Amino acid sequence: MKRLIITALAAVALLLPAAAQCYHYSKYYNPETGRLDYGRHDSGLGTGNMYYGFRIGPAFSFVNSDDPTLDGGDWQTGLSVGALVGLPLSQNIPLYLEAGLQYTEKGGRKRITTTTGERKKMTYDLNYIEMPIVLKYIYPIDSHFTLQPFFGGYLSYGIGGKIKNFGTREAFSSFSDDAFQRFDGGLRVGCGVGFDLFYADLSYDIGLSNICHDTFDTSHNGCLSLNFGVNF
Numbered sequence: 001m002k003r004l005i006i007t008a009l010a011a012v013a014l015l016l017p018a019a020a021q022c023y024h025y026s027k028y029y030n031p032e033t034g035r036l037d038y039g040r041h042d043s044g045l046g047t048g049n050m051y052y053g054f055r056i057g058p059a060f061s062f063v064n065s066d067d068p069t070l071d072g073g074d075w076q077t078g079l080s081v082g083a084l085v086g087l088p089l090s091q092n093i094p095l096y097l098e099a100g101l102q103y104t105e106k107g108g109r110k111r112i113t114t115t116t117g118e119r120k121k122m123t124y125d126l127n128y129i130e131m132p133i134v135l136k137y138i139y140p141i142d143s144h145f146t147l148q149p150f151f152g153g154y155l156s157y158g159i160g161g162k163i164k165n166f167g168t169r170e171a172f173s174s175f176s177d178d179a180f181q182r183f184d185g186g187l188r189v190g191c192g193v194g195f196d197l198f199y200a201d202l203s204y205d206i207g208l209s210n211i212c213h214d215t216f217d218t219s220h221n222g223c224l225s226l227n228f229g230v231n232f
Contacts, residue, residue: 049088053100053199056081057227061106063124063180065212065219070163070179072108072124080104080225086136094138098150104128106223107161107174114167125161126174126221130154132188148192154205158182177213184221185209192227200228 059080065071082102089095107124114120134152141147158181161174175182190203207221 051086051096051231053084053086053229053231054082055084055100055102055199055201055227055229057225059104059106059223059225061126061221061223062108063106063126063211063219063221064108066217067212067214067219070124070212070217070219072110072122074109074111076107076109076123076125078105078107078125078127080227082130084132086231089135094140096136096138097133098136098152099131099133102130102132104130104156104223104225105161106221112165112167118167120165120167122166123164124174125163126158126180127161128156128158128184130156134188136192138194144196146194148194148199148201149190150192150201150203151189152187154186154188156184158184179213180211180219181209181213183209184211186221190225194231197230197232199231200226202226 057080059078060075061078062075063070063072080102082100082104084098084100084102086096086098089097105125105127107126109121109123111119112122132152132154134150136148136150139147139149158175162171163174163179164171172179174180184207186208187206188203189206190201192199192201203225205221205223205225207223209220210218211221212219
């Protein structure tokens with residue numbers, strides 16, 4: 001986990017200066033205003049042009065379950081990184097359909113009491129490949145800043161992770177038959193802020209799918225993400 005975060009941050013450190021240098025050479029750059037104008041060029045649909053983005057940031061998640069063994073209601077921090085594309089939907093309204101692919105570390109944790117009376121932690125690591133699809137409205141505040149609220153959903157597939165009981169020093173796969181299902185889906189809502197090609201947003205995922213195998217119990221993900229990146 002630490003190596004992955006360090007590698008991702010190093011990639012961002014290399015990417016952002018390069019993006020800043022290429023700012024005036026972007027196909028969206030409007031020399032008349034001195035900023036990026038995503039509606040300035042035509043895509044053949046009569047609605048402007050697509051944009052492409054890169055995102056990275058921390059994900060703060062939990063998993064609520066009726067099954068006490070799978071209930072990790074305390075927040076756990078992971079990593080989210082991905083790429084996306086935005087497609088304009090209207091010629092007169094700055095409304096975009098934004099979709100992408102990202103890797104997100106979700107899960108949760110809790111404290112348990114061992115047979116000796118000690119308080120030990122139990123962690124639930126749920127690592128997903130996700131495909132978010134949202135509608136985004138890009139509202140220009142001035143010649144450089146934009147406010148970008150969005151709403152939509154996500155689909156995800158679990159690719160790895162372990163449930164670790166530090167009290168008994170046992171660990172097993174988070175997606176085994178007696179743990180969580182791999183498929184998940186839900187709603188995503190949030191708001192972003194753009195400064196020229198630089199971007200940041202805060203989003204919240206509401207897990208609607210029951211990721212528990214049990215017929216009578218339910219388990220749901222929740223995740224708050226803070227993302228940083230660039231749009232081209």
